[in-house]
Amino acid sequence: MHSYRYSYSRKSIIRCRLYNTVAYTLNALLPKAKSLTSPVLFTTQIINLITVINAFRIMKKTISLTEKDRKLLQDALKRSTMPEHNRLKLEDELNSAQLFTDDKLPADVICLNSTIELKDTEKNNTMEITLVLPGEANMKHQKVSVFAPIGIALIGYKTGDMVEWEMPAGIKQFEILKVINL
Secondary structure (H helix, E strand, O other): OHHHHHHHHHHHHHHHHHHHHHHHHHHHHHHHHHHOOOHHHHHHHHHHHHHHHHHHHHHOOOOEEEHHHHHHHHHHHHHOOOOHHHHHHHHHHHHHOEEEOOOOOOOOEOOOOOEEEEEEOOOOEEEEEEEEOHHHOEHHHOEEEOOOHHHHHHOOOEOOOEEEEEEOOEEEEEEEEEEEOO
16 A cells, blocks of 8 residues: 555656646747747757657546446456556556446447557557457457456557556557447
């Protein structure tokens, strides 16, 4: 429990620092944008600002879940042997999740039986998978268990979100390009 509080406090500090960096960068950019005496410096600062904005997108941790999916994940979390990084992240996300009934969940939110188009931001390649129960998982047909590392990482996020998760090959970052719920 203590490490959870430390992790949360550390996130708050990082968010505050990012906010201050954005505010400082915007204040620094406004006078330069008017004069444009240094286009290279201006471009560098814009790139830095975009990097900070992307970091804010990654830190967004409020997920949307159906009550049924939340219960499913909480039960799995109790039995889990997943890495500590992922366990704490999932626990935090489940505790702060916005809950919906099945019929009120927004259409672009990943839930059980969603088909998702993802982009691996490191390799810049895309893939399409469907989240299913463990008994239905079949990689030949791109059906991934909701309890696989990528399944747990994605559930509750929506189109346009960036997701960071510790996979067997290390920490990976994905962008969710499209979600289809039937």
